[in-house]
Amino acid sequence: MDLFAQKTWENYDAAGLSRERLETIEQLIPSGVQTVLDAGCGNGAITNTLAQRYQVTGLDFSPAALEHVQTAKILASVTSIPCADHSFDLVMCNEVLEHLTDSELIQAIAELNRCAKTYLLLSVPNSEQLASGLVRCANCGYVFHAYGHLQSFDLARLDALTNLRRMDFRVLGPRQRSFYPALLRFRQHQLGQWFKPDFALSCPHCGGSEFLAKKSILTKTVNACGRLGRPSRPYWLMALYAVSESRKAAK
Numbered sequence: 507m508d509l510f511a512q513k514t515w516e517n518y519d520a521a522g523l524s525r526e527r528l529e530t531i532e533q534l535i536p537s538g539v540q541t542v543l544d545a546g547c548g549n550g551a552i553t554n555t556l557a558q559r560y561q562v563t564g565l566d567f568s569p570a571a572l573e574h575v576q577t578a579k580i581l582a583s584v585t586s587i588p589c590a591d592h593s594f595d596l597v598m599c600n601e602v603l604e605h606l607t608d609s610e611l612i613q614a615i616a617e618l619n620r621c622a623k624t625y626l627l628l629s630v631p632n633s634e635q636l637a638s639g640l641v642r643c644a645n646c647g648y649v650f651h652a653y654g655h656l657q658s659f660d661l662a663r664l665d666a667l668t669n670l671r672r673m674d675f676r677v678l679g680p681r682q683r684s685f686y687p688a689l690l691r692f693r694q695h696q697l698g699q700w701f702k703p704d705f706a707l708s709c710p711h712c713g714g715s716e717f718l719a720k721k722s723i724l725t726k727t728v729n730a731c732g733r734l735g736r737p738s739r740p741y742w743l744m745a746l747y748a749v750s751e752s753r754k755a756a757k
């Protein structure tokens with residue numbers, strides 16, 4: 507999670523892709539909700555806008571990110587939330603879970619669930635092909651995901667993780683096509699073309715800032731064929747769960 511602790515947050519999502527996400531979040535929040543915890547709120551792009559309609563608290567483990575949050579805020583990790591049980595009508599967690607290790611993920615889901623009184627709203631990249639986001643350091647050879655993603659989710663995995671009744675869901679954003687896995691591995695390992703970050707990135711192993719992204723006739727051919735006939739899907743997945751109901755049913 508170091509990547510996000512270091513990141514500068516001023517320009518995060520400056521392209522405005524957050525508007526569609528924000529509109530969908532507003533559609534999914536049920537009527538009657540007054541208090542919202544935005545767990546892993548980053549620079550508050552969503553938090554600050556939602557605060558016009560709801561009593562929102564932002565939570566993030568990055569002090570630099572929280573500087574931009576204009577609502578009530580808490581400096582903490584989603585894996586250990588310093589709030590009482592059932593404190594918020596709705597707890598949401600957007601584009602955070604994919605950055606967690608397996609054990610952090612289990613802790614985070616338990617914490618989000620514990621702090622929610624009625625609803626849990628989760629948003630993640632939709633069935634992301636993690637291998638296609640891998641970069642390889644040109645200096646030391648270390649391979650890692652450019653955005654620090656460690657997890658990939660589809661709806662079934664979110665349902666299983668939360669073990670709650672799903673009330674609604676949406677897929678949204680630009681459509682993505684996954685690569686044929688074998689062709690992708692060939693392009694990366696044999697041809698030396700990995701994901702090319704178009705933003706400042708440093709290798710967590712050696713601090714290098716050059717990444718292997720060779721171009722050739724062969725990589726062009728592989729890229730032209732690699733996604734042919736593959737299904738395309740919108741980039742984000744959001745799901746709304748009933749917490750209180752599921753809690754009553756479990757008793």
Ligand SMILES: [Zn+2]
Nearest residue numbers: 643646709712
């Ligand atoms: Zn390196």
